Amino acid sequence: xKQHIENLVQQAIKxxxxxxxxxxxxxxxxxxxxxxxxxxxxxSNIALILAKSAQKKPREVAERILxxxxxxxxxxxxxxxxxxxxxxxxxxxxxxDVVNQILSQxxxxxxxxxxxxxxxxxxxLSSNPTGPLHxxxxxxxxxxxxxxxxLDEVGFKTFxxxxxxxxxxxxxxxxxxVWLRYxxxxxxxxxxxxxxxxxxxxxxxAKTIHDLHQDHFxxxxxxxxADLPPDEPQGGDxxxxxxxxxxRARKLLGDKYQIIFDLSLENIMVDIRNDMKEFGVHxxxxxxxxxLVATDVVDxxxxxxxxxxxxxxxxxxxxxxSTSFGDVKDRVLVRANGIRTYFTNDISYHLDKFERGNDxxxxxxxxxxxxxTARIKAAIEALGINPERLLHMLVQFVTLYRGGVQxxxxxxxxxxxxxxxxxxxxxNDVARYFYVMRKSExxxxxxxxxxxxxxxxxxxxxIQYAYARICSVFKQLAERQLQFDEANGLKHLDLLTEPQExxxxxxxxxxxxxxxxxxxxxxxxxxxxxxxxLAADFHAYYNxxxxxxxxxxxxxxxxxxxxAVRQVLLNGFNLLGISAPESM
RNA sequence: GCGCCCGUAGCUCAGUUGGAUAGAGUGUUGGUUUCCGAAACCAAAGGCCAGAGGUUCGAAUCCUCUCGGGCGCGCCA
Numbered sequence: 331x332k333q334h335i336e337n338l339v340q341q342a343i344k345x346x347x348x349x350x351x352x353x354x355x356x357x358x359x360x361x362x363x364x365x366x367x368x369x370x371x372x373x374s375n376i377a378l379i380l381a382k383s384a385q386k387k388p389r390e391v392a393e394r395i396l397x398x399x400x401x402x403x404x405x406x407x408x409x410x411x412x413x414x415x416x417x418x419x420x421x422x423x424x425x426x427d428v429v430n431q432i433l434s435q436x437x438x439x440x441x442x443x444x445x446x447x448x449x450x451x452x453x454x455l456s457s458n459p460t461g462p463l464h465x466x467x468x469x470x471x472x473x474x475x476x477x478x479x480x481l482d483e484v485g486f487k488t489f490x491x492x493x494x495x496x497x498x499x500x501x502x503x504x505x506x507x508v509w510l511r512y513x514x515x516x517x518x519x520x521x522x523x524x525x526x527x528x529x530x531x532x533x534x535x536a537k538t539i540h541d542l543h544q545d546h547f548x549x550x551x552x553x554x555x556a557d558l559p560p561d562e563p564q565g566g567d568x569x570x571x572x573x574x575x576x577x578r579a580r581k582l583l584g585d586k587y588q589i590i591f592d593l594s595l596e597n598i599m600v601d602i603r604n605d606m607k608e609f610g611v612h613x614x615x616x617x618x619x620x621x622l623v624a625t626d627v628v629d630x631x632x633x634x635x636x637x638x639x640x641x642x643x644x645x646x647x648x649x650x651x652s653t654s655f656g657d658v659k660d661r662v663l664v665r666a667n668g669i670r671t672y673f674t675n676d677i678s679y680h681l682d683k684f685e686r687g688n689d690x691x692x693x694x695x696x697x698x699x700x701x702x703t704a705r706i707k708a709a710i711e712a713l714g715i716n717p718e719r720l721l722h723m724l725v726q727f728v729t730l731y732r733g734g735v736q737x738x739x740x741x742x743x744x745x746x747x748x749x750x751x752x753x754x755x756x757x758n759d760v761a762r763y764f765y766v767m768r769k770s771e772x773x774x775x776x777x778x779x780x781x782x783x784x785x786x787x788x789x790x791x792x793i794q795y796a797y798a799r800i801c802s803v804f805k806q807l808a809e810r811q812l813q814f815d816e817a818n819g820l821k822h823l824d825l826l827t828e829p830q831e832x833x834x835x836x837x838x839x840x841x842x843x844x845x846x847x848x849x850x851x852x853x854x855x856x857x858x859x860x861x862x863x864l865a866a867d868f869h870a871y872y873n874x875x876x877x878x879x880x881x882x883x884x885x886x887x888x889x890x891x892x893x894a895v896r897q898v899l900l901n902g903f904n905l906l907g908i909s910a911p912e913s914m
Numbered sequence: 915g916c917g918c919c920c921g922u923a924g925c926u927c928a929g930u931u932g933g934a935u936a937g938a939g940u941g942u943u944g945g946u947u948u949c950c951g952a953a954a955c956c957a958a959a960g961g962c963c964a965g966a967g968g969u970u971c972g973a974a975u976c977c978u979c980u981c982g983g984g985c986g987c988g989c990c991a
Contacts, residue, residue: 366934375933378971388971412934413971458991498991569990647989658917658987665989672991700918701986724919727984768927771919773984775926780940788953789939795953806950847930859928862938873946873955914953 331425331839334404335372335418336361342399343376351394352384361418363840370409370417371424371836377414388414425835426823432838432894433816440845440901445485451683452478454694455606456493459598460504461529463605466696466728468749469774471611472765472907473725473854474694479905480849480857489688490614493679496595497619498672502576503527504598505591509547509579510554511536512590518551523575524561525568529747535597539590547590549582605750609758610907622679628670631678631713632663638712655708655717677709684715692852697724697771723852726773728765733779756781759908763790766854766906789862793899794911796865800896801912803877807889810878819890822883826891830871834891837867841898845905854906861902868895 339359346352364373377392384391392410399408404424411417432439454474457467478488495501507526511533514520522528539547558574560566580587599616606613622628632648635641640651646666650673653660663674683691695702700722707717730737730752753761760781767789768774780788807814826835841860848856877888903910 360931360933362930362933364934365937369934373934378933381971415934495991500991645989649989662989667989669989671989676991696985697919698985699991703918726919772927773920777926777940780926783953791953792939795951799951799954803950810950844930851930853930855928856930859938866938869954870956872950873952876950878950913951 331404331420332361332363332372332843334402335374338400338402339374339376339395339416342395343380345398346394352380363836364417369411369415370407370419372418372420374416374418375414377410377416381414392416422827422832423824423835425832425839426826428835428839429823429890429894430820432897433820433890436897437901437904439897440842441483441485442842442846443485444846445481445487445849447485447487448689449489449687450481450486450690450692451489451491451686451688452481452692452694453491453493453683456495456695457602458495458498458500459595459602460500460527461598462531462601462747463749464747465730465749465752465776468609468752468761469728469765469770470694470696470725471606471609471749472762473723473770475611476766476854476857476906477692477694477723477849477852479907480845480852480854483905484846484849486690486849490612492613492616494599494616494618495672497623497675499573499576501591501595503572504532505587505594506572506576506579507532508535508539508594509583509590510575512539512547513549513551513554515540516545516548518548518554520551521555521561523568523572524563525572526575531598531601535594538597539593542593547583547586553582554578609749609753610762617679619675619679622682623670623675627682627685628675628678631681632674634681634713635663635677635709638714640712650705650709650712652705652708655704655711657704657708661705673705673709676706677713680706680710680720681713681715684710684719690719690721692721692723694723694725697726700724723770725770728774728776731775731777731779737778759794760788760790762906762908763858767858769853769855789858790908791914793861793865794903794909795914796868797896797899797903797910798912798914799872800868800892800899803892804889807878812878812885814889814893815882815886816890816893818883819886819888822887823890825884825887828871828875830867830874831888831891834864834867834871834895837864838894838898841901857902857905861899861906864895864898864902868892 336359339361343352343359359374359376360379361372361374361376364370377395378388380391381388389410392414395416396408396410404420406419406421408419409417452474455463455467455470457463463471474490478490481488503525504527506523507528510520510522510526515533515536526532554575558578559570561571562568579590583590603616632641635650640654641663642649642651647662648664649660650663651660661673662671664670680691703722707720710720711717749761756764756778764776764781765774804814826832837860841864844856844860848854875888877885877892879885879888900910
C-alpha cells in the first residue's frame with residue numbers, strides 16, 4: 331500500500347517535471363504511515379522537500395501535486411495539511427487484501443529477495459574456549475542468530491560460523507589450570523596460581539581426566555614448583571609466574587602435555603556446543619584457529635601483505651603499517667621471538683572468509699573490542715579486498731538485576747555466571763526475547779524479576795498469549811460445531827470496518843517492510859517491538875468485539891483476519907527462535 | 915591525554931537518510947467480565963529529549979563546545 335502511494339506521487343512529480351515546473355526530483359519519494367489518525371493513513375513530506383528547488387511555497391507545490399495525482403480506487407481523499415504535508419486517507423478496507431496475501435503465502439509472508447542470494451558469513455560469539463559461556467555471551471548468540479534469520483528472510487544466504495580461539499596463550503593457562511587441579515586430586519599439595527582459571531568447571535574437567543587416566547599425568551608437587559619465580563601474593567608478577575608454570579608443565583609432561591591440553595579444550599567445546607544446541611543456536615561451522623594455522627593461509631597472507639608494501643621490520647619484529655589505512659598506530663605481525671600474533675592469524679582467517687567466496691563478512695563482537703576494527707579493516711584493504719565487505723557489529727555488555735540491585739557477576743560470586751543457569755532460571759524463550767529486545771549497541775539491563783514473572787509484566791508472555799488466545803478461539807469454534815470457511819471469509823473482508831479491524835489490517839500490512847528494515851539495519855529489536863504492537867492490536871480487538879458471531883459472512887471474515895494475525899505472529903516467533911504455544 | 919559508544923517519563927527503552935502535538939512497556943491512580951481465556955482491555959497523570967550555542971521553513975535526530983556514564987589505547991587474545 332505504501333508502495334502504491336509512493337508510485338502515485340512519483341508519477342505526479344514526474345509529470346510536473348515534464349511540464350517544467352520542477353527542476354530536480356529526489357531519488358525516492360518518502361511516504362510514511364501517519365502517526366496521528368487525523369493525518370489519514372499515510373503522509374508525505376515531498377512538497378516540503380521540493381519547495382526549495384522549485385522556489386515555491388510548500389503548500390503551492392502540494393497543490394500542484396494533488397492536481398496531477400493519478401486517481402486510485404484505494405484512496406478516499408487526499409488533503410494538504412500543516413506546512414505542506416500531503417495526507418492520504420484510504421477507503422475503509424483498502425488494506426484488507428493483506429489478509430488474502432498472508433493466508434495464501436503463509437510462512438512465506440514477509441520473505442523477499444532483496445538480498446539477491448548474496449553470501450554472507452556471519453561470525454558471532456567466538457569466545458575463548460577457556461570456560462563455559464556466561465550471560466554476556468548469550469546476547470551475542472541470540473543477536474547473531476536472529477540477525478542471520480532476518481538476513482535469510484530477505485534473500486541473503488548466511489553462513490554461521492564460530493571462530494574457536496584454540497591457539498593462544500589463554501588455552502595454555504587453561505591446560506595448566508586443569509593439570510594443577512588434577513594433581514590436587516591425585517593427592518599432591520598444590521598452591522593454585524593467582525592467574526589460573528579458578529572456576530568449578532576446571533575441577534570438573536580435572537576429575538574427568540583423573541577418572542579416565544588415574545595417576546598417569548602425576549608429577550610430584552615438589553618438581554612442579556621447584557625454583558619458580560614468586561607468584562603475585564608473594565610479591566611477584568602473576569603473568570610471569572603463570573608462564574613459568576606452563577613452561578614447567580610442558581617440560582615435565584612432554585608429549586603428555588598436549589593430551590591434557592586437548593582434553594581440556596574438548597571438554598569446554600562439548601559444553602559450549604551443547605549449550606548452544608539447547609539454546610536453539612545453530613552453527614554451520616566451528617572454525618578452529620589451530621587448524622587455520624596448520625594450513626598455508628597464514629604464509630600466503632603474509633606474502634601478499636609484504637607484496638602490498640605495507641610491511642616492515644623494526645626492533646626484531648615484523649610490523650604492518652596500518653596507519654596508512656587510518657589506524658592510530660602500526661601493529662605487530664610477528665613478534666621478536668618469532669611467534670605470530672593473534673592479529674596475524676585473524677587477518678588470515680578473514681582472507682580465508684573471502685577466499686571461500688563470501689560477498690560479505692559480518693563479525694559480531696563485544697563493544698570492548700571496538701578498537702580492533704580499524705586494524706583488521708586496514709589489513710583487508712591492504713590485501714586488495716574492499717573493506718566495505720567487512721562489517722563489525724558491536725554488542726554491549728549485559729548487567730543482571732535481581733530485586734532491583736545488580737547481581738554479582740564475578741566468577742567467584744555465587745549468583746549467575748553462566749548462560750545455562752540463566753536459561754534454566756528464566757527459560758529459553760524469555761532469554762532469547764530479552765536479549766534481542768534492545769538495540770545491540772545499547773548497554774542492557776537484564777531484569778531477572780521481570781524475566782521470571784509469569785504474568786502481565788512479561789512482554790514475552792504478552793505476545794505468546796495473543797497467539798494462544800487465537801488458537802483458543804478456533805478451538806471454541808469447533809466446540810460449537812461451527813466451521814471456518816476461509817474462502818467465504820476472504821469474500822467478506824469488506825465487512826471488516828471497525829476501528830480495531832482497520833488498525834489490525836494496518837499493522838499486518840507493515841510487516842514486510844519492517845522485516846526489510848530490521849534485516850538491513852541488523853536490528854532484531856524492530857521485530858520484537860512490532861510483535862508487541864501486533865499483539866496489542868489483537869488484544870484490543872479481542873476485548874471489544876466478538877469473533878464468533880451469528881452472521882456467517884462477518885464471522886468468517888473476522889476469523890480470517892485473526893488467522894492472519896496468528897500466521898504473522900508465528901512467522902515472527904520463528905525468526906526470533908521462540909516457541910508458539912497453543913495454550914499457556 | 916587521545917579515540918569510539920551512550921545520555922529521551924520515577925524505572926527499562928523505541929523514535930527508520932531532519933517533519934505535524936516526542937511514543938511504548940513498567941510503576942502510580944481510577945474503571946471494565948451474565949460475553950470466544952482478565953497472562954487482557956479502557957482512561958488519567960507523568961518530559962526544558964543532559965546543558966549551551968549553531969545550521970533552516972522545521973532539530974531528540976546534523977555541526978561545535980561543556981558536563982556526566984561506559985569502553986578502548988600490548989611484541990595479550
